[in-house]
Amino acid sequence: MIKKKFFLHMAIFLSLPITLLGQDTRQTVAVLDFEGRGISQLEAQTLTDRFRTALGSAGALRLVERQMVQEVLQEQGFQQTGCTSDECAVEVGQLLGVQNMIGGAIGRVGRTFTIDMRMFSVQTGENIRTKNVSYAGAVDGLITEIEILAYEISGLKAPAPLLAKRKAGAPAQPIMAAPRKTHFGAMIRSIFIPGMGQFYSERRLWGYTWLLSELAIAGGIYTFGTQWQTSKDSYNTTIDLYNNETDPDMIREYKAEAQGHHADMDAAATQAETLAYAAAGIWAVNVLHALITGPKKDGDENKKTSSISSPVQLVFDPNSRATMMSFTIPIGR
Amino acid sequence: MLGFLRCTLRWFSGRLTFFTIFVALFVSCDVPTEVYDNPLDEEAAEEVGIDTPALVFFPDKFEVTAGSSISIQLYALEVIDVAGAHIQLSYDKSLVSVNLINAGDFFSSTSDPVFIYEDDPDAGIIDIYTSFLGADSTTVSGTGNMATLVLGTTTSGQSTISYTAESELVDRNDNPVELKGLGQGEIVAQ
Numbered sequence: 001m002i003k004k005k006f007f008l009h010m011a012i013f014l015s016l017p018i019t020l021l022g023q024d025t026r027q028t029v030a031v032l033d034f035e036g037r038g039i040s041q042l043e044a045q046t047l048t049d050r051f052r053t054a055l056g057s058a059g060a061l062r063l064v065e066r067q068m069v070q071e072v073l074q075e076q077g078f079q080q081t082g083c084t085s086d087e088c089a090v091e092v093g094q095l096l097g098v099q100n101m102i103g104g105a106i107g108r109v110g111r112t113f114t115i116d117m118r119m120f121s122v123q124t125g126e127n128i129r130t131k132n133v134s135y136a137g138a139v140d141g142l143i144t145e146i147e148i149l150a151y152e153i154s155g156l157k158a159p160a161p162l163l164a165k166r167k168a169g170a171p172a173q174p175i176m177a178a179p180r181k182t183h184f185g186a187m188i189r190s191i192f193i194p195g196m197g198q199f200y201s202e203r204r205l206w207g208y209t210w211l212l213s214e215l216a217i218a219g220g221i222y223t224f225g226t227q228w229q230t231s232k233d234s235y236n237t238t239i240d241l242y243n244n245e246t247d248p249d250m251i252r253e254y255k256a257e258a259q260g261h262h263a264d265m266d267a268a269a270t271q272a273e274t275l276a277y278a279a280a281g282i283w284a285v286n287v288l289h290a291l292i293t294g295p296k297k298d299g300d301e302n303k304k305t306s307s308i309s310s311p312v313q314l315v316f317d318p319n320s321r322a323t324m325m326s327f328t329i330p331i332g333r
Numbered sequence: 334m335l336g337f338l339r340c341t342l343r344w345f346s347g348r349l350t351f352f353t354i355f356v357a358l359f360v361s362c363d364v365p366t367e368v369y370d371n372p373l374d375e376e377a378a379e380e381v382g383i384d385t386p387a388l389v390f391f392p393d394k395f396e397v398t399a400g401s402s403i404s405i406q407l408y409a410l411e412v413i414d415v416a417g418a419h420i421q422l423s424y425d426k427s428l429v430s431v432n433l434i435n436a437g438d439f440f441s442s443t444s445d446p447v448f449i450y451e452d453d454p455d456a457g458i459i460d461i462y463t464s465f466l467g468a469d470s471t472t473v474s475g476t477g478n479m480a481t482l483v484l485g486t487t488t489s490g491q492s493t494i495s496y497t498a499e500s501e502l503v504d505r506n507d508n509p510v511e512l513k514g515l516g517q518g519e520i521v522a523q
Contacts, residue, residue, distance in 0.1 A: 246373055
């Protein structure tokens with residue numbers, strides 16, 4: 001057993017400087033399997049393999065084969081997933097005789113995946129380059145992100161096709177990337193249905209106010225419209241009787257009756273007209289209100305929710321494409 | 334009811350556009366102009382320049398198809414103490430013809446009256462004579478039907494039938510009763 005270890009170490013120590021450094025100026029690097037947090041270890045290993053492949057394709061670093069890394073880890077008694085400490089990584093790197101090591105973790109927070117990766121010097125233990133990225137989408141979309149990271153960790157810019165693939169496929173979506181509500185959007189909705197713009201703007205009280213106002217007026221118009229129709233029918237019937245009557249007394253009676261129905265019809269139409277103007281006025285004001293007030297701002301929401309919301313929140317920064325933890329302390333009112 | 338449904342439906346559909354509300358609502362919920370034109374309505378007759386007592390036609394407007402018949406009644410409107418009448422009518426002989434003339438019920442309410450008529454189709458003139466018999470005959474007042482004409486329309490066109498100035502009403506002593514208005518009938522055959 002001891003003999004076997006001795007030959008293995010000798011082979012690594014002798015072969016690496018000769019084969020890797022002797023003929024190539026590129027720095028040597030070994031990649032430890034990424035730690036999976038929230039995804040399966042199998043998925044993490046698959047993504048690590050893809051990372052190694054992409055790292056090899058990038059060509060900026062000279063990569064030690066996974067098989068060789070695994071042999072050292074087994075020899076040292078580590079499961080690959082267990083070698084997550086800096087000391088372990090440095091020790092493995094020294095045994096492999098590489099200059100740098102790459103390790104990292106792939107995490108999942110809700111629907112967002114995070115990839116944290118670093119390349120550090122085996123000799124000094126210092127970080128040479130660190131990368132992290134957040135990605136929202138299906139797990140298979142991580143492959144593109146991993147490939148891009150392979151270039152970036154090598155100090156190279158990812159090739160355009162790869163970047164285009166990210167853009168066309170499942171780009172990293174910020175958590176806060178919900179469609180932005182606008183004043184115009186609120187106005188358009190209120191044009192079609194009174195109060196709808198206010199509901200859209202999360203001003204429910206105003207929304208109900210406008211909607212119920214219009215419904216109440218519509219009810220009034222319906223009532224007066226019914227009265228108008230009834231009076232009109234009665235008027236037409238009475239006019240027919242008046243026109244066909246030859247008895248002067250009945251003529252006078254029908255005429256008075258018809259005049260009464262006509263007055264009722266006129267009054268109902270006037271009332272309906274007034275209400276229609278009111279409906280139109282309320283509708284116009286509702287549209288203007290939706291346009292002017294617009295959607296509630298974050299500050300407005302915080303006013304209501306600050307008493308119950310947690311001071312610690314996970315937020316996504318679309319600029320740095322990183323998930324961040326926000327801690328809020330209320331100073332005073 | 335259909336009108337109101339149309340009115341309501343248009344109102345709701347009008348919500349999509351601002352101006353349609355007004356147009357749809359106000360066009361549909363219209364209020365018709367009051368028209369009281371019964372020729373036997375004293376007020377209506379005065380509005381068209383026929384003061385009482387008068388002789389009028391009922392109805393006074395006809396719209397019929399050419400070749401069809403019409404029944405038109407001759408009315409005394411708001412007359413006082415009338416015992417007899419000579420009614421002379423003028424009509425367009427080229428468009429209408431007289432089919433039948435019947436006595437009305439104005440003078441028949443107390444006893445059988447005399448009723449004589451003569452149609453001159455060449456001149457387009459009808460003469461009707463009707464009265465109570467005897468010197469102690471009663472009189473009638475108010476509004477009543479004196480005769481009914483059945484006319485036939487011979488061809489399409491517009492024509493009128495009217496009382497001539499020869500028409501007169503008399504009291505029991507054969508003295509003329511003042512007539513302040515003479516009506517006119519309009520016949521449109523299409």
